[in-house]
Amino acid sequence: MVAVVYAFLTLDHFIFGPFLLSRPLVMGSVVGFLCGFPLDGVVLGLLCECVFVAVPPAGPFQWDMGLAVALAGSWAFSPLFGEPIPRWALVLALLISIPLALLARRMDVWLRRTMRPLAQRALQGFEHGLLGPFRSSLLFSAVIWFLKSLVIFFAAESLGGALFRLVSEKYGQSLVLEGVSRAWVGWSALASASVLFFLSKRFEKKWFSRWN
């Protein structure tokens, strides 16, 4: 279910929009809602959204932060942990999912190159004054992007999920992970500071221009 929703929401980035539906805040909340932990989902999404605020939501070569959050949510929001979710599970899930999401970007780049014939076909249609080839290419590319997102999600979920389960079963009761849970107290400060830092760049430019 999470995979289908993720694949559907990523179409916002590739085909229609962008309405920021594939951003971490929305993705985290949706995954949290689906898994039965809506508040934790919003916290996870909000934290990632703030930390990655510098990554623009549109653009062909952006890495998919939504994938990282969806994967992290699908691992951490497990009924096995019970309520409340241990905070180390969220941190661990994010630590595993972010490199996987960065790797998945290569697949996006490859697929964009591979889909060039579709674009060529649509262009030829326009050059003959026809809209039909564009419509069919658009539909086909939407299906391909949807399937790509599904495949990527399942592959990353299995790979990272195995690692997540391994670590959580082996070290779940350890003191270090308890410490990681305690470190979660800084999430709100980290989120605020990230947005603050991003916004403060504008003043920096203004001050520098005055000094120069």
Next chain:
Amino acid sequence: MELTVLPRRDLWRVLGRSFFLPALWTVQRGQNLGFLFSLWPVFRRLYPRRDDRARALQAHAGFFSTHPYTAGVLLGVVSGLEEERVVSALHPPIPDQTVTDRTSMAGPLAALGESFFWATCLPLVLAFCLFWAFLLPQQMVWVPVFFVLVFNGLHVGVRAIGLGLGYRLKLNVVSFLTGLRIHRGLMVMSVVGVGLCLLASSLWGWFNFLLTLVFFLLMRWGLPPLVLALVWVVTYSLWWVIL
């Protein structure tokens, strides 16, 4: 009275189709297919004969790339210029000048969109979200709804208004946008965002506020937020274990 050929509903169609701008993006031609698709209702109305339409579309088939949210202005300008050309009986169309105008405006509009939406509106809306989340933690589930509605309301509004302005003012839209002094507005929005962030962090106590300032200074010092998060988790958990 200015003679027009395009009914208003065609412009609404252009607006609706402009959401497909990122579709079938390629390195060679950028968003050109989405751009042509968006303008299809205009071309169909202005050039009922397929040959004329094909010629006009071919002229616009070159590389095109701009910010998706400010593309409405360009779509409006091109619609207006194409209509003007047809109405002033310069038919068959010679759209080279329109293409040049379009290309020269795409870059500055992209920069404007980056600065307005990504660098200011998005963090400002996030600052509001943080404020809400810290003020009413039990109502936090509505934060993503607020985020999506406010940001998208803003971007769809800018698209629609930009399309209308571009269509009415055509190339004069540049001087109109310059006269708006948008950078001043952006500065005010940034100040509001900074204030909201500081206020939000203070809502969870002085420790949280101090920690925000420390994190901010460390980011200014050069640590990226993700690295800082890692450093914080490692340091805090080790400190806790040792204690």
